[in-house]
Amino acid sequence: MQKNAIATQAGQQQFLTERMLSMVDSQQVPEANRLDYWKNHVHSANGLKIECATNNFVGVMTNRTLSNCSVHGVKIQTPHRAIRESTTQDLCFVNVQVRNEGARFNGNREFSMQQGSLILYEACEAYELDFDGASESLVIAIAKSDLEKRVANIQMHLDEAITYDPLKTTMLAGLLRGVLSINGETRQAVKDGLSEAVLNMLVATLYDCDEAVLKTPTNGSAAILQRIKSFINTHLDNPDLNPVMTAEAMGITVSYLHKIFLQNNTTLMQFVLAERLERCRRDIAKGDRADGISQIAYRWGFNDASHFSRSFRKRFGTSPRDYRADVFARDLSKLAANH
Structure with a gap:
């Protein structure tokens, strides 16, 4: 990393992608080494522990750092469990579950993660994500303190399982795919613009939700x-x-x-x-x-x-x-x- 990495947000959250490869692909190594490869490049970088019944763990993770957030695309073919112990990180995760063959979230809430659903959770709460088969997730990592500036009732979104408008969720997913498809080595002004576009679309999705409006x-x-x-x-x-x-x-x-x-x-x-x-x-x-x-x-x-x-x-x-x-x-x- 260069001096100040972007100095971007010195004193704010260091996003996961600043400690990870732009792409982690377990299929780059022999089958017997794939789980260890994933653990070395994902678990060691972001603290998300993986439990899997086979060493032939097939997964690809694409990472992009913007300015106020980072974006991650995760495609995994192998049934597995992802475990995060509670930390003091000021991080929230926004997960768009694009595809899965059965998935569950176990933390301060417990519920089935439906295909196409959007959920929010935070790093300071221990949680587990269980996947029964192949899955694809699009994830935004953002400092909770920054998200609180944009969404006054953000804690409610973190504490409850809320159903969001599928059209808005699809639009957000499309934007995240676009961010992941661009070259990670892009100009800072472009990263700033993309970051605002992602966060504005996220805020629109959270606010266009009858459950949130009625409970606020x-x-x-x-x-x-x-x-x-x-x-x-x-x-x-x-x-x-x-x-x-x-x-x-x-x-x-x-x-x-x-x-x-x-x-x-x-x-x-x-x-x-x-x-x-x-x-x-x-x-x-x-x-x-x-x-x-x-x-x-x-x-x-x-x-x-x-x-x-x-x-x-x-x-x-x-x-x-x-x-x-x-x-x-x-x-x-x-x-x-x-x-």
Whole structure:
């Protein structure tokens, strides 16, 4: 991995693909060695233990790291059990079960995984996935803290077995297949765009769900928090964005506004800063050199270049200037490699 790997999300979750091959194919080795090969390249990298009755384990796993998430395609011909012990990782998994010949999830919930279904679970909860035969899964790995920014009632999706709209699930599966089909060595700005496309499609799928809507209080703090975050993201470019302005727009008191964010272990201005920094990172990573770094910072509501630079370094582990240079160097290297 190069310096900062993308510095992408220093201080945030290191995704599984950063420690794995872009493709793991057990059929590249003799039958007697296939299970060990899979364990060496999958279990050792992401902690997902495999139990199987035969050494002739036939499986292919394709991995792509984007910016805010990673995508994994898993095709396995052999009946097996995948076991994860609980960890402290801030990771959620979104599993689209494209095909299976009988599969079950055993964790904080127990249920049959139907073909075409979508389920969410998290790394901090121990679980087992049992497959009676051949299976194909498309998986998104994303930091739970990032998903919470986008879906206020995400814990409900993690705690309950919910049926999602099959059309939306199919659309999400098609997008994930497209991501897996592209060259993993692509420009950072492209990864940023693909990451947002994947997460936006996921959020649309989660929200277009009657079970989730009916179980979410329309006047509860979760719903209000989602409205607040939507307002903030619409006004990030306003340097005067602050708790008073936000509370007035939401029709609530400033003290209640602070209480809502404290319940989520953050503050409004910490959330604003994180969102502004991410927008700046994406723009800095784009290939258009017309905008200087200070211009980008001012565009997203910063009014002090020094404060922006310090905040950027603290969050991503590198200065904005060094980050831009590193991204451009990697993009040029990938462009040369692809030609």
